[in-house]
Amino acid sequence: MAVSLVSAFLHHRRRPYQGLHELRDLSAAPPLTVIIPAYNEEDSILETVRSALRADYPDLRVLVVDDGSSDATLERLRNEFALSEMNLIYRSLLATSPVKTFFKSAEFTNLIVLSKEHGGKADALNVGINFCRTPYFCTLDADCLIEPDALLRLVKPMMGPSKNIVVSGGTIRIRNGCKVVYGRVEEVQLPSSWVERLQVVEYLRGFLLGRAGWDLTQGTLIVSGALAVFRRAEVIEAGGFSNATVSEDMEIIVRLRCLADERKQPLRMIFTMDTICWTQCPSTLAMLARQRRRWQLGLCQTLWLNSEMLFNWKYGVAGMLSFPFHLYVEALGAGVELIGYLVVPLAFAIHLALSAFYIPLVILSLIYASFLSVGAVLIEELTYRRYPNRRDLYTLLGWALVENFGFRQIVLYFRFQGFLRFLSGFHQWEKVAHTADSLT
């Protein structure tokens, strides 16, 4: 938490001097393609594309890859953006499923839509990489909205003196409950249901504490694929996104680190705290279960596939600290904690455990976890203040206090299920469907 606080403080202090306008006005920003993979996203795709098209970036192309949707995703895109079929040149640098049709917009010259056979998210992203001609590309999930200056903020550090930054990731916030007008979050509000509100706290903790801390130590192992800018050449050299796991965003980061080792050249992955992407979170426990099972499964698969990083000096902080943390705390910790919740009461029942130790220990650990959540909300309030309404802030603090008493255990159970699926060799992408109510 201390490291994250330092990171947040430094980032916030540098914020006014970022020189985003120079990057935009002097056309120093490199051409960038936003790749939006979409599979059955008819409810959210239009807002996402509008959001990308409205982004404040001088040389921007938007590429939507329809991954063989069976719903009206493609029809809606065609109608909304006046798409017409075209024959475009496509080179398969990375192996993918076949591309069926290319569409170009008559209204927006920088918008291209590709329709392909269903092959999964990683496959859709690889199609986007094959098609894009820019040195950098940005992945954007089809249910996400970006803030106007998000792309400039992501690209800015990559244009700095450090030439080896290959990935720049941003902060993901929850848009459920927010007022969205033509692809932009106009009014930030908290969602109404407790499942969504608790996820707001979770996301704040995950991004403002976890990732900020790893960024400062240069141990970043996870960059959310919902919004991240990649240098295309390195991603192609690493073999593109992989379908071997269900968390292609984490897997590519780990593989890029392996590439850096092969090249004997340090490649950096950075995290930009104030780059905001608004995503939809699951609004029901059933959908949350799908999402968390998938995340846990993907984490376990990625760690297993790249086990040579564990305690390997060659990978620096990532190998010696970040990888072990993700393995023992994030992947295996779910099982350990859940078994703890089951074993401790049992130990009480058969008089094996000493109440003088265990009850205070359990209470202290939960209070400590609440302290982290409250800390994340306070960092948000002290720095970025995206929730301007005082009532929302107090509500968030309240949820941060109670999050660890019930919700944490529910999520833990879902994560444990994901871990069991990994052990059983399960390999399937569980799609999270969003209800219409969560789209305001």
Add this chain to the structure above:
Amino acid sequence: MRIYGNRIVISLIFILGLSIYWEFYLRPVTGPLYRSAVEDYREHRYARSLEELQEADRFEPNDPSILALMGWDLLKLSKLPPAERYFRQACEFAPDNPDPLLGYIYVEIALEKRQEAERLLQAFVRKHGKTPDYKNAEKILREQTACAASDAQEATRP
């Protein structure tokens, strides 16, 4: 992917091995240090038993079994105030264990804190019933109380 040579598998085997080593060789209560201290106590080598337990206490300072046995050693060596402290700590950590509570009662009797011993006896009988240990301790306390009353009577006699 092969399991043999996988760093994750190796690290988990290493952690498992360390846990087993700790549980069966290092951990004071189940380990050789505690077993040897118990053996010494049975053979009336209280000072040696105490030394071994003090070593074990460095590893696990809050283990009630170690604290209780240290209390018994000190009681046998007639070092009553530290024995009282160890028994009290052991009772706090393991309030349901009759052994440290019994030791605590004996120390209080030896220190002639009869009211406290009486209170502890009542706590003992509530939790564990009238066991032979309880009856023995109660008998000693009653004898001491009677003796003290007799002494007081003797002292007031002109």
